[in-house]
Amino acid sequence: MARNWMDYKTDAWVQWCPACGNFGILTALQRALAELDLPNEKVSIVSGIGCSSRIPYYIKTSNVHTLHGRPIPVAQGIKLANPDQVVIVASGDGDLLGIGAGHFVAIGRRNIDIKVILHDNAVYGLTKGQAAPTLPLWFKTKALGQPNIQSAVNPLLLAFASGYTFIARAYAYHIDQLKEMIEAAIRHKGTSLIDVLQPCPTYNDIMTKEWYEKRIYYLDKEDPSWNPNIEKPEDVKKIPKIVEKMMEWEPRIPLGVFYRNTMVEPLDVRIEKIMPGYLQNPPARRSIDIGGRALTNPFVAFKDRIVTT
Amino acid sequence: MEELKTRRPIPLSTNYAIAYAARDLDVDVVSAYPITPQTTVVEKVSEFVANGELDAAFIHVESEHSALSAAIAAALTGARAFTATASQGLALMHEMLHIASGLRAPVVMSVAMRSLSAPISIWNDQSDIFNARDAGWVIMFVHTAQEAYDTVIQAYRIAEDPSVLLPVMVAYDGYVMSHTTEPVVVEGRESVMKFAPKRQYPYRLDPDRPVTIGAIVPPEYYYEIKYQQVKAMEGALPKVDEVDREFGKAFGRSYGVMECYMCEGAEALIMANASYAATLKSLLPDAWKQGYKVGLLRLRLYRPFPLRQFVEYTSNVKSLLVVDRSISYGAPYQGPLANEIAGAKLKEDLGFNLISVVAGIGQRTMENEDFIALARLAWEGRTRKFPETVFYGVRE
Ligand SMILES: Cc1ncc(C[n+]2csc(CCOP(=O)(O)OP(=O)(O)O)c2C)c(N)n1
Ligand code: SF4
Ligand SMILES: [Mg+2]
Numbered sequence: 001m002a003r004n005w006m007d008y009k010t011d012a013w014v015q016w017c018p019a020c021g022n023f024g025i026l027t028a029l030q031r032a033l034a035e036l037d038l039p040n041e042k043v044s045i046v047s048g049i050g051c052s053s054r055i056p057y058y059i060k061t062s063n064v065h066t067l068h069g070r071p072i073p074v075a076q077g078i079k080l081a082n083p084d085q086v087v088i089v090a091s092g093d094g095d096l097l098g099i100g101a102g103h104f105v106a107i108g109r110r111n112i113d114i115k116v117i118l119h120d121n122a123v124y125g126l127t128k129g130q131a132a133p134t135l136p137l138w139f140k141t142k143a144l145g146q147p148n149i150q151s152a153v154n155p156l157l158l159a160f161a162s163g164y165t166f167i168a169r170a171y172a173y174h175i176d177q178l179k180e181m182i183e184a185a186i187r188h189k190g191t192s193l194i195d196v197l198q199p200c201p202t203y204n205d206i207m208t209k210e211w212y213e214k215r216i217y218y219l220d221k222e223d224p225s226w227n228p229n230i231e232k233p234e235d236v237k238k239i240p241k242i243v244e245k246m247m248e249w250e251p252r253i254p255l256g257v258f259y260r261n262t263m264v265e266p267l268d269v270r271i272e273k274i275m276p277g278y279l280q281n282p283p284a285r286r287s288i289d290i291g292g293r294a295l296t297n298p299f300v301a302f303k304d305r306i307v308t309t
Numbered sequence: 310m311e312e313l314k315t316r317r318p319i320p321l322s323t324n325y326a327i328a329y330a331a332r333d334l335d336v337d338v339v340s341a342y343p344i345t346p347q348t349t350v351v352e353k354v355s356e357f358v359a360n361g362e363l364d365a366a367f368i369h370v371e372s373e374h375s376a377l378s379a380a381i382a383a384a385l386t387g388a389r390a391f392t393a394t395a396s397q398g399l400a401l402m403h404e405m406l407h408i409a410s411g412l413r414a415p416v417v418m419s420v421a422m423r424s425l426s427a428p429i430s431i432w433n434d435q436s437d438i439f440n441a442r443d444a445g446w447v448i449m450f451v452h453t454a455q456e457a458y459d460t461v462i463q464a465y466r467i468a469e470d471p472s473v474l475l476p477v478m479v480a481y482d483g484y485v486m487s488h489t490t491e492p493v494v495v496e497g498r499e500s501v502m503k504f505a506p507k508r509q510y511p512y513r514l515d516p517d518r519p520v521t522i523g524a525i526v527p528p529e530y531y532y533e534i535k536y537q538q539v540k541a542m543e544g545a546l547p548k549v550d551e552v553d554r555e556f557g558k559a560f561g562r563s564y565g566v567m568e569c570y571m572c573e574g575a576e577a578l579i580m581a582n583a584s585y586a587a588t589l590k591s592l593l594p595d596a597w598k599q600g601y602k603v604g605l606l607r608l609r610l611y612r613p614f615p616l617r618q619f620v621e622y623t624s625n626v627k628s629l630l631v632v633d634r635s636i637s638y639g640a641p642y643q644g645p646l647a648n649e650i651a652g653a654k655l656k657e658d659l660g661f662n663l664i665s666v667v668a669g670i671g672q673r674t675m676e677n678e679d680f681i682a683l684a685r686l687a688w689e690g691r692t693r694k695f696p697e698t699v700f701y702g703v704r705e
Contacts, residue, residue: 049397049429067397067426069372098371099342127343128352131369145359150369 002037005030012057019209021172021198022052025119028175029090030059032182043086046075048100050092050126052119052198069100072107075114081284083113083268086186090117094124097133097153108162111190112267116164117182118155118193119172121200122207129203136249142205156246156258159193165261166192167246169254171216172199173209177255184257190266197253212253219245219256230261318455318492323481326454326493327393327419328353330461332363333501336391338383340368340376345431346483347395347421354391373398377405377416384414385522387513389465392416395483396423399437403444409476410445410538412522415468415510417461420480421487422583422634424671432672433483435583439635439645445538447477447545448612450582454491457481459562462496466505466552473545474511475538482584484672496560504559546613566610567618571597575604577628577687578661580650582608585632585669585680592677596684603684614649620657628690630664630683643667643698664690665698673702 008030016022033043043061047053049068056063062085066074071089079087089096096104096118107114122135129143133153140147159167166188170178178196185192197216199209220226230236242259271278288295299306321329327350331339339358341351357363366383370376376392383390394402399420409416422438424430442448447467451457457479464477481487514522526534550566557563568586571593572578581589586607596603606622606629623629633644642648647665654663664686669675679702686699 065429101371124343127345127348130343133371145355 003034005034008033008040008060010058010060014058015054016051017202019199019201020051021121021196021200022055022119024172024175024178025052025090025117025196025198026055026058028178029055029088029117029182031175031179032186033059033061035179035183036186038086038186042084043088044075044078045088045090046071046078047089048091048095050095050119050124051200052090052092052121052125053095055090069095069098070103071095072100072103072114072116076107076110076112079112079114080267080271081282083279083282086115087113088115088117088186091119092125093118093120093122093132093134093155097155097158101133101153104158105162107191108159108164110267111163111165111264113189113191115182115185115192115194118195119198120155120195121198121204122152123200123203125200125203139206141203143203154246154249155193155195157243159191160243160246160259163191163264164193165190165259165264166257167259168193168257169195169197171197171212171255174255177218181257184260188260188262190261190264197255215251215253216255217252219254219258222254226256228257228260230259230263232263316494316496318494320490321454321458321493321495322349322488322490323451323454323457323486324349324421324488325353326458326491326495327461327479328357329493329495330458330501331391332357333496333498334389334391334462334465334505335363335498335502335507336365337388338366338368338380338390339392340370340379340383340390341392341394342370342373342376342398344373344395344398346423346433346487347393347398347419349487350393350419350421373401374405377402377409377418380416380418381405381409381412381414382514384416384510385412385512385514387510387515389469389507390414390416391418393419393421395421396425396431396437399441400425403441406441406444406446406476408523411534413474413512413538413541414476415465415474416476417464417468418476418478419457419461420478421483422480423483430671433485433634434670434672435480435482435634436636438478438480439633439637441478442612442645445475445542446612447473447475447542447549447610449477449479449549449610450608451479451481452486452583452587452607452609454486454493455562456564457486458493458495459556459560459564462501462505463549463552463556467545467548469505469508469510470548470552471508471511473541473548475541475545480583485584494560500559504556542613546610546615549610549613564609565618566615567622568605568607568609569622570605570607572604572606572622575602576626577601577603577630577691578606578623578626579603579683579687580606580608580629580631580646582611585634585675588675588677588680592680593684595677596681599681599685601681601684601688603687608646614653616653616657619653620659623659623661626661627692628662628664628687630666630687630690632669632683633665633667634669636667636670643700647698662690662694664695666701667698668701670703675702
């Protein structure tokens with residue numbers, strides 16, 4: 001029997017402000033899991049610290065709430081030990097692009113099959129509205145004493161430069177489209193980013209629903225021939241256009257899948273090459289004992305190294 | 310008249326009192342990263358910067374590691390640098406804590422003490438500070454918002470003293486102090502700067518005399534450099550006392566390095582710091598009424614440890630109960646402070662019975678009767694041994 005999104009709901013009280021964009025992300029994620037009919041225990045959602053990072057409490061899967069900036073390394077540990085687990089990092093822009101930015105870059109290089117959902121509200125919601133790394137230069141949201149003097153980092157370009165092989169941007173209030181992007185990311189095998197523009201009605205009084213809705217458009221609606229797939233060597237010709245679209249921001253903000261490269265080996269395939277048998281018998285499923293007895297006896301294994309006096 | 314007006318106390322939380330101190334000290338560089346329950350300190354400081362009351366460079370960094378790095382570098386150029394943090398922020402700074410003391414950077418940092426993950430807790434205890442105690446910083450605990458304001462001012466005098474040149478942490482309880490309001494006399498820029506004028510940092514990074522700081526040191530020298538820190542820490546002890554006395558002369562308030570409260574005639578003492586010390590001050594009279602003649606030994610200066618005062622206050626009591634709000638898992642006494650006190654007792658050949666109590670972990674509530682219960686325990690300790698740490702208030 002196919003699952004429906006209610007099967008991924010917990011009964012925890014959802015602690016977000018009214019109209020927070022996080023609600024849309026939560027619903028889209030639950031629906032995407034249902035659409036793919038994923039067994040609850042086969043999915044792990046890993047978060048850092050922030051408003052957005054409470055999302056594991058609301059989804060009935062095997063989750064970890066980690067430290068500020070550190071969900072990615074934890075997610076990698078889960079994925080390396082359990083290569084067939086669906087591992088999703090869901091965290092804030094401060095968490096992933098500020099304090100944890102080193103990890104954000106590092107997983108791209110590995111093309112490990114982890115899906116990063118970036119809750120991009122351009123502020124530190126939980127600590128009451130300071131500027132996050134995606135807040136544009138000179139914006140002065142309501143908690144700032146002075147306008148922001150730092151430029152925004154472009155999450156799409158950073159992911160691209162780091163080696164992510166699936167890169168998309170969504171809008172938190174467009175649940176259907178976001179749900180589809182999450183499904184596409186889960187189906188893709190490799191490091192994936194969905195940058196979700198997430199209004200924070202409490203602290204981001206500039207980048208509001210109205211602000212976004214005046215600017216956003218979908219790449220594939222605007223240009224029906226839009227095809228983000230890199231599947232064969234000559235497709236690299238598409239890259240300049242893809243990068244150009246990633247750089248577009250004001251006055252219009254494109255949404256959709258920007259880039260999907262299936263030509264790069266994911267990490268598990270690389271590991272299998274140097275560690276044959278890894279995929280068939282990954283660490284989490286390896287037995288280390290039988291009936292309490294270790295599988296290897298060091299006195300036998302190191303017999304020729306034992307020094308006797 | 311004007312003078313009197315400015316000296317009227319105003320209602321401030323400990324966080325705000327610290328921000329006012331930073332303002333009055335005319336700090337040049339503030340670098341910080343938000344974390345509960347510290348955030349309102351730097352929020353207030355950034356407000357002072359934005360409205361022109363403080364002319365400082367405010368660096369918005371991306372983590373506490375960077376916050377302290379920037380503050381250290383600023384101090385090494387001769388600027389007066391300030392930062393503030395708590396909990397995971399202090400833990401993340403750990404590497405830089407040792408850099409600050411090793412490079413002798415006179416940074417001052419306030420810490421709104423909070424528990425550490427995992428599991429996640431945003432509430433108060435003192436695990437953050439006690440995990441940082443061996444990083445070579447001068448550490449002072451304060452028990453009122455006024456003392457926080459005053460101690461941050463004293464801290465710069467201590468840190469920047471050419472005979473000390475060590476970083477200083479001023480620590481207080483998260484929430485219980487950081488977010489509660491008390492009357493505070495704010496002295497203002499002029500008198501504070503008269504008391505704690507900026508000093509030329511003797512070894513500063515100076516474009517006219519280029520040097521490299523932080524270079525690698527071979528085994529032939531490393532030890533001596535670390536030993537200089539030992540000496541600096543020892544030298545800081547009389548300095549803290551002296552600065553506190555001078556502060557008293559200038560502003561009419563001084564605290565000593567260690568305080569003994571209701572110790573006259575007491576047969577037992579409770580050693581506590583920060584908000585627990587404040588609470589005990591209000592409850593000890595009740596304990597005495599119930600027949601427990603117990604005094605409070607308030608730990609103010611923790612590093613360097615004021616051993617002479619400690620001996621003086623404890624040499625005639627029968628028992629000393631040490632309250633720890635942090636756990637040293639698996640240690641002989643599992644309260645880190647109690648463990649140290651056991652060392653001091655042995656070293657100085659002191660006769661009291663030591664009782665180690667862990668309480669308030671993750672801000673487990675301590676009601677008035679719980680403090681009275683501690684007084685009773687201290688009292689019982691005169692005639693009874695408590696060989697193991699008491700985990701007060703835990704459900705097993
Ligand atoms: C090491 C450390 N420093 C600071 C904090 C305090 N803190 C908690 S969440 C947060 C920022 C949250 O912003 P973001 O990641 O954008 O998430 P949002 O709340 O906006 O969803 C900060 C600074 C912390 N928990 N740990
Ligand atoms: S502060 Fe902003 S991000 Fe956090 S729950 Fe409220 S609306 Fe959402
Ligand atoms: Mg955010």
